[in-house]
Amino acid sequence: MTQPDSLHYLGVRDAIATRIAGGELKPGERLPSERQLQVGGGVARGTIREALFQLEAEGIIYRKDRSGWYVSPPPVVYDPTRWEGFMSYVEAQGRRAETETLSKTEIACTPALAPIFGRPVGAPMYRIRRRRSVDGRAVLVETIVVDAALAPDLLSHPLDGSLTSVLKSAYNIAVARNRVDMQPCALTRGEAEALQVKSGLPGLNVVRTSYDAQGRVVEFDREYWRHDALKISVDIRVR
Amino acid sequence: MTQPDSLHYLGVRDAIATRIAGGELKPGERLPSERQLQVGGGVARGTIREALFQLEAEGIIYRKDRSGWYVSPPPVVYDPTRWEGFMSYVEAQGRRAETETLSKTEIACTPALAPIFGRPVGAPMYRIRRRRSVDGRAVLVETIVVDAALAPDLLSHPLDGSLTSVLKSAYNIAVARNRVDMQPCALTRGEAEALQVKSGLPGLNVVRTSYDAQGRVVEFDREYWRHDALKISVDIRVR
DNA sequence: CTTCAATTTTGGTATAGACCAGATGAAGGG
DNA sequence: CCCTTCATCTGGTCTATACCAAAATTGAAG
Numbered sequence: 390m391t392q393p394d395s396l397h398y399l400g401v402r403d404a405i406a407t408r409i410a411g412g413e414l415k416p417g418e419r420l421p422s423e424r425q426l427q428v429g430g431g432v433a434r435g436t437i438r439e440a441l442f443q444l445e446a447e448g449i450i451y452r453k454d455r456s457g458w459y460v461s462p463p464p465v466v467y468d469p470t471r472w473e474g475f476m477s478y479v480e481a482q483g484r485r486a487e488t489e490t491l492s493k494t495e496i497a498c499t500p501a502l503a504p505i506f507g508r509p510v511g512a513p514m515y516r517i518r519r520r521r522s523v524d525g526r527a528v529l530v531e532t533i534v535v536d537a538a539l540a541p542d543l544l545s546h547p548l549d550g551s552l553t554s555v556l557k558s559a560y561n562i563a564v565a566r567n568r569v570d571m572q573p574c575a576l577t578r579g580e581a582e583a584l585q586v587k588s589g590l591p592g593l594n595v596v597r598t599s600y601d602a603q604g605r606v607v608e609f610d611r612e613y614w615r616h617d618a619l620k621i622s623v624d625i626r627v628r
Numbered sequence: 629m630t631q632p633d634s635l636h637y638l639g640v641r642d643a644i645a646t647r648i649a650g651g652e653l654k655p656g657e658r659l660p661s662e663r664q665l666q667v668g669g670g671v672a673r674g675t676i677r678e679a680l681f682q683l684e685a686e687g688i689i690y691r692k693d694r695s696g697w698y699v700s701p702p703p704v705v706y707d708p709t710r711w712e713g714f715m716s717y718v719e720a721q722g723r724r725a726e727t728e729t730l731s732k733t734e735i736a737c738t739p740a741l742a743p744i745f746g747r748p749v750g751a752p753m754y755r756i757r758r759r760r761s762v763d764g765r766a767v768l769v770e771t772i773v774v775d776a777a778l779a780p781d782l783l784s785h786p787l788d789g790s791l792t793s794v795l796k797s798a799y800n801i802a803v804a805r806n807r808v809d810m811q812p813c814a815l816t817r818g819e820a821e822a823l824q825v826k827s828g829l830p831g832l833n834v835v836r837t838s839y840d841a842q843g844r845v846v847e848f849d850r851e852y853w854r855h856d857a858l859k860i861s862v863d864i865r866v867r
Numbered sequence: 868c869t870t871c872a873a874t875t876t877t878g879g880t881a882t883a884g885a886c887c888a889g890a891t892g893a894a895g896g897g
Numbered sequence: 898c899c900c901t902t903c904a905t906c907t908g909g910t911c912t913a914t915a916c917c918a919a920a921a922t923t924g925a926a927g
Binding site for chain 1 (some may be wrong): 878879881882883884888889890891
């Protein structure tokens with residue numbers, strides 16, 4: 390897998406990357422269309438697309454389906470251990486944060502959830518699906534499950550902000566321990582659609598389980614992030 | 629970006645995924661060649677490749693350049709906060725771990741490293757490049773920088789194991805705090821070649837800065853992981 | 868048996884053309 | 898002004914073909 394430095398698509402990649410780095414194309418701006426990028430100079434559209442895929446994998450550009458290719462804004466720095474503040478985090482970085490609640494339902498505890506919460510199958514749970522955006526671009530979708538016994542009537546509270554704050558102020562539930570699992574993944578059917586990206590694009594799957602001081606699971610959160618939208622930063626004291 | 633369930637390449641993807649899930653193709657086994665997968669049934673090779681790329685992004689298969697496509701083994705679970713034990717971690721999961729030292733050199737502190745270590749530009753540093761493999765497949769390359777003033781003659785110690793153990797036993801340097809930055813990225817020229825993957829494939833960039841009790845940086849480590857080789861798991865107590 | 872050269876197979880790159888569905892924007896109707 | 902309609906533009910998918918370089922295999926020679 391040596392790079393002979395003569396591959397056509399890498400040359401095209403470099404040409405576009407240079408225009409972006411030079412400021413000719415700014416974050417959020419649309420690139421010329423694939424057919425315009427061919428310029429008539431004997432370059433097949435497939436080669437142009439290969440270069441665009443490369444830039445996309447590097448997080449330099451992104452696409453909106455059938456709309457065009459755009460220059461990526463800088464990623465958001467995110468510390469999963471300080472989960473109380475997606476909104477304030479993003480805004481502290483000078484960006485505009487939005488949260489949409491896609492759905493909120495009461496569900497019966499599934500066999501998959503039962504061992505996590507230590508509750509019987511069928512026990513009432515709340516499930517909340519939210520989409521969060523930065524500067525108008527959807528960057529993550531998440532599904533949160535909360536034990537209804539711990540937070541009765543949770544769904545009547547405002548859910549477009551910090552859920553942890555709601556749990557603390559309305560139910561006096563404080564999170565004492567946090568388990569975070571992260572794995573690079575491909576965004577498939579459901580998540581890809583919610584994030585308006587093509588199925589199969591790389592993403593990051595973050596699963597967060599929050600416990601209170603008694604060791605009860607108070608929040609189970611599965612997040613799917615666009616791969617180019619975030620930078621994870623964790624600061625840890627050694628045990 | 630809806631999925632009409634009638635896309636040809638997704639059908640091919642599902643067919644191959646089924647054969648893998650059904651156990652017909654086992655982890656580590658080679659898939660039939662792209663031309664064999666066409667079976668003569670009016671499917672262009674480009675469509676077959678599109679399906680293979682999809683499976684690759686999902687971490688189900690991987691490729692070796694011009695050798696073929698292979699079924700991915702399960703990922704390694706890795707806790708970056710317990711960095712002392714890559715080898716023991718991997719072996720505790722029943723896998724075979726290897727570490728190769730690609731290079732070890734004494735360098736002069738660069739302008740980029742100076743503020744990290746709080747040392748003047750030109751101060752002596754050690755730089756170690758290693759490649760680590762699981763079951764014979766390279767999964768990460770890392771570049772470690774250590775202040776030579778803290779660990780004189782470090783390079784004469786064995787470096788194919790745990791560096792943190794060496795620092796502790798030979799120099800009595802204990803790590804007290806750890807900062808971990810992670811960002812999905814594309815594996816480009818250098819790292820891609822070391823990992824024997826195609827440039828542009830998604831990966832995970834992990835930057836780890838280790839401090840001792842006095843706040844001095846004792847280790848600065850930049851790791852590039854194959855995206856499908858690991859699952860990150862962090863357990864955190866709330867501050 | 869091992870060693871080395873030649874052959875075959877494989878994925879990687881590239882071109883050219885075609886059609887489709889969703890996004891976009893302009894034109895027209897209310 | 899807003900809303901709808903429609904033509905156009907855009908990326909998404911697909912076929913067919915060609916050549917290349919590296920890997921894997923074969924086969925001959927030692």
